[in-house]
Amino acid sequence: MTDCYKFEKRLSDFLEGSLSTNEKESFERHLGKCAKCREKSEQVQLLRNTLSALPRHKTSPSFDAVLRSNIRREIKNGGSVFRFPKINFAWQLPVFAATAILFIALGILIDQAFIRNNQLSPIASANKIILESRTFDTPSPHKTFQESLKITNYVMDRSRSLERRDKKREYSQSLQVKGNTDFHPNDTRSFPSRTNFRATTVSVRF
Amino acid sequence: MTKQPIKNKPPTDEDLISRFQNDDLAAFDLIVHRYKNQLLNFAYRFLGNTEEAEDVVQETFLRLYRKKHAYRQIAKFSTWIYTITGNLAKTELRKRKRRKLISISDMGFEEKEYEIEDLRADTARDADEFLKEKIIQKAIDELPIGFKQVIVLRDIQELSYEEVGKILKIPLGTVKSRVNRARLKLQAKLKDIVDKNMIRQ
Numbered sequence: 001m002t003d004c005y006k007f008e009k010r011l012s013d014f015l016e017g018s019l020s021t022n023e024k025e026s027f028e029r030h031l032g033k034c035a036k037c038r039e040k041s042e043q044v045q046l047l048r049n050t051l052s053a054l055p056r057h058k059t060s061p062s063f064d065a066v067l068r069s070n071i072r073r074e075i076k077n078g079g080s081v082f083r084f085p086k087i088n089f090a091w092q093l094p095v096f097a098a099t100a101i102l103f104i105a106l107g108i109l110i111d112q113a114f115i116r117n118n119q120l121s122p123i124a125s126a127n128k129i130i131l132e133s134r135t136f137d138t139p140s141p142h143k144t145f146q147e148s149l150k151i152t153n154y155v156m157d158r159s160r161s162l163e164r165r166d167k168k169r170e171y172s173q174s175l176q177v178k179g180n181t182d183f184h185p186n187d188t189r190s191f192p193s194r195t196n197f198r199a200t201t202v203s204v205r206f
Numbered sequence: 207m208t209k210q211p212i213k214n215k216p217p218t219d220e221d222l223i224s225r226f227q228n229d230d231l232a233a234f235d236l237i238v239h240r241y242k243n244q245l246l247n248f249a250y251r252f253l254g255n256t257e258e259a260e261d262v263v264q265e266t267f268l269r270l271y272r273k274k275h276a277y278r279q280i281a282k283f284s285t286w287i288y289t290i291t292g293n294l295a296k297t298e299l300r301k302r303k304r305r306k307l308i309s310i311s312d313m314g315f316e317e318k319e320y321e322i323e324d325l326r327a328d329t330a331r332d333a334d335e336f337l338k339e340k341i342i343q344k345a346i347d348e349l350p351i352g353f354k355q356v357i358v359l360r361d362i363q364e365l366s367y368e369e370v371g372k373i374l375k376i377p378l379g380t381v382k383s384r385v386n387r388a389r390l391k392l393q394a395k396l397k398d399i400v401d402k403n404m405i406r407q
Contacts, residue, residue, distance in 0.1 A: 012386040043393050051361040057250045058243045070268055
């Protein structure tokens with residue numbers, strides 16, 4: 001027995017002729033009785049025909065010239081992308097990693113400050129503090145990866161000196177990172193030509 | 207007569223990429239020539255914007271140029287290159303969403319003059335036809351990404367279910383049910399048009 005739900009679920013199989021003989025007969029019986037499914041079936045079939053007959057869009061006349069110039073630039077850059085293949089698709093990863101490390105490092109910094117003073121530090125009583133304000137820029141697409149590493153190292157340097165920490169103290173903080181990525185106007189959109197982000201505020205609550 | 211077809215047989219995609227991997231740049235040109243329009247059409251139907259589609263296809267070929275050795279003979283070349291274009295187009299769509307969040311001036315849909323090939327060369331492309339295409343494209347644009355991907359690959363690019371599954375890295379059963387649901391969604395959106403004169407030919 002075919003009902004409307006079953007019919008709809010396997011409508012494409014029916015239209016593309018991939019049902020078994022029994023199923024097909026059952027579907028056809030249902031079509032004979034159900035005007036709604038008959039209409040839907042006709043419409044989906046018409047839709048398929050229409051989609052396959054849609055005009056085919058072509059590349060613009062300048063496509064080949066643009067591609068050649070892009071490739072020339074690629075060669076001119078000395079194949080630097082070959083040395084850092086991951087830069088093409090994973091440039092965001094180091095930035096996110098750096099942000100994550102920044103989070104942890106800030107936690108350690110704040111914690112250490114409290115331990116050293118053995119009391120609540122003045123900054124802890126404030127709900128909102130300015131902890132860091134620095135902008136990281138990357139001037140060229142090929143430097144993005146190195147710049148991201150630089151950011152990571154910057155954060156690591158600041159957390160390295162703080163070895164001991166008291167895990168009993170509970171703290172929470174939030175870091176507001178303002179990011180901005182620009183793209184070279186003549187380049188394809190996947191390469192950031194300039195990336196900067198700024199760490200601005202940290203909220204501390206006890 | 208029997209030998210000639212073998213001799214003149216055009217090289218397969220896999221032959222071409224293998225030649226390009228051995229630094230034959232003419233093979234790269236042939237690949238570009240063979241794929242640029244179908245990938246453009248795919249990207250355009252997915253993004254609904256010609257400029258973005260062209261950028262995506264440019265980037266696809268640049269990646270092919272850069273990472274020719276990433277291709278392995280185990281996969282069909284067409285699947286591989288469609289996957290690259292598909293991923294880039296998806297990224298473009300996400301970027302667009304982000305841009306829209308930032309800038310309201312970006313909301314306008316820019317129309318650009320564009321060369322469009324009509325498969326039925328004898329028929330004049332009249333206003334009705336143009337409007338029909340616009341309405342259908344808008345309905346495709348409004349589909350969720352997952353549905354859009356399958357409907358464009360299956361019903362517009364007319365690839366097999368198997369190939370669609372490989373490109374999107376989803377099981378065959380999922381592709382089939384997703385295509386069916388995408389068709390029903392699109393049919394519901396275009397119901398009024400289908401009912402009247404738009405689709406009936």
